[in-house]
Amino acid sequence: MKIAIASGKGGTGKTTVAVNFAQVLAAAGQEVTLLDCDVEEPNVHLFLHPEFDSVSAVETTIPQVDEEKCTGCRVCAEVCEYHALAVLGKNVLVFPELCHACGACVRFCPEEAIVEIPREIGTIRKGRKGKIRLIEGRLNVGEVMSPAVIERVKKIGLDGKIGIIDAPPGTSCPVIAAVRDTDGVLLVTEPTPFGLYDLKLAVGMVRLLGIPCAVAINRSDLGEKELWRYCSDERIPIILEIPNDRRIAEAYSRGRTIIEELPEYREKFLQGWQALLESCSIA
Ligand code: SF4
Ligand code: SF4
Numbered sequence: 001m002k003i004a005i006a007s008g009k010g011g012t013g014k015t016t017v018a019v020n021f022a023q024v025l026a027a028a029g030q031e032v033t034l035l036d037c038d039v040e041e042p043n044v045h046l047f048l049h050p051e052f053d054s055v056s057a058v059e060t061t062i063p064q065v066d067e068e069k070c071t072g073c074r075v076c077a078e079v080c081e082y083h084a085l086a087v088l089g090k091n092v093l094v095f096p097e098l099c100h101a102c103g104a105c106v107r108f109c110p111e112e113a114i115v116e117i118p119r120e121i122g123t124i125r126k127g128r129k130g131k132i133r134l135i136e137g138r139l140n141v142g143e144v145m146s147p148a149v150i151e152r153v154k155k156i157g158l159d160g161k162i163g164i165i166d167a168p169p170g171t172s173c174p175v176i177a178a179v180r181d182t183d184g185v186l187l188v189t190e191p192t193p194f195g196l197y198d199l200k201l202a203v204g205m206v207r208l209l210g211i212p213c214a215v216a217i218n219r220s221d222l223g224e225k226e227l228w229r230y231c232s233d234e235r236i237p238i239i240l241e242i243p244n245d246r247r248i249a250e251a252y253s254r255g256r257t258i259i260e261e262l263p264e265y266r267e268k269f270l271q272g273w274q275a276l277l278e279s280c281s282i283a
Helices: 014-027 044-048 075-079 104-108 146-157 173-179 193-208 226-233 246-253 263-279
Strands: 002-006 032-036 051-065 085-088 091-094 114-129 132-139 162-166 184-189 213-218 238-242
Touching: 002 014, 002 173, 014 032, 014 044, 014 132, 014 162, 014 184, 014 213, 014 263, 032 044, 032 146, 044 114, 044 132, 051 091, 051 146, 075 085, 075 104, 104 114, 114 146, 132 146, 146 173, 173 193, 184 193, 184 263, 193 213, 193 226, 213 263, 238 263
Parallel strands: 002 162, 002 184, 032 132, 032 162, 184 213, 213 238
Antiparallel strands: 051 114, 085 091, 114 132
C-alpha cells in the first residue's frame, strides 16, 4: 500500500500529517515505512527522532568527452534537450547540473567520443523508530535533479507493506515523481484563498495521473467555507480536519507530534486513515 501526502502549497502541515499517521498506525501494531521525499528540505526526522543506521550516495551519470576522438561536429549539443552541452571549436563544455542523464549524446556521437561517468547528487539515510522505518532522501546543495533522488527513495522504501510518502510541496516534476504509482494521494491544505488556489492545481495534477485523492484540512476553524464547497462540488472526500489548536503549534516548536502531546487526537487520526483508505478504494 502506497499513500502520498502532498500539498499544492508549502507550510500546510503535510509532514505533520504524514508523521502522525505513521505513529498511530505503529501504535496499533503496524509496520510502517515513512519515505521522506521532500528531498530539498527533508524534515521528517525532526519529529520522528529515529536512530539512523546507514547513509549511501545517490549517483547519476554525466557525459565525459574524449578530446582525442572529438571532431567538434556539434551533434551532441544539438540532441541535448536540456542544453547541458555546448561546443566551442573542438571543446565540448558539460554543464553537470543541467544534465538529465538521458544518454542521447552518448548514443548519437558519431565518433563514439562520449562515455558516461558517475556523479553524486544526493544521499539516502535509513533509520528506525520502533515500528517505523524512515527512508530519507536529501539532494545535495546546488543540485536540481530531485526526481532522481525521490525515485531512489521509493525504490528502496516501497516493499509492499504500508508506505507513507512525504512528497515535496507544489505541482512540478519532483511532486509528480513522488506521487506517481501510488494507490492514493492525500492533499493537505488550509482554508485560505492561497490554500484553495493551490489545492485546485494539485487536484488537477493528481487527476491527470489517474490517482484517487482525498483532502485533509489544517487549521480548519479559520478562514472561509469556500474550500468545503469546492471539495463537495468536486466530490473530493475530506477525511481529516485539524483545528487551529495552540497546543499543536507549541508541540511543533518542540519537535513533538500531535498525538505524542495530545493523545485525544489519536482516534481522529486513526479514523482519518481508515476514511482515506476507503475513499481511495484500498482494502
Ligand atoms: S558529438 Fe561527439 S564528436 Fe561531435 S562534438 Fe560532440 S563529442 Fe565531439
Ligand atoms: S546525457 Fe542527455 S541531458 Fe545529459 S548531456 Fe547528454 S544529452 Fe544532455
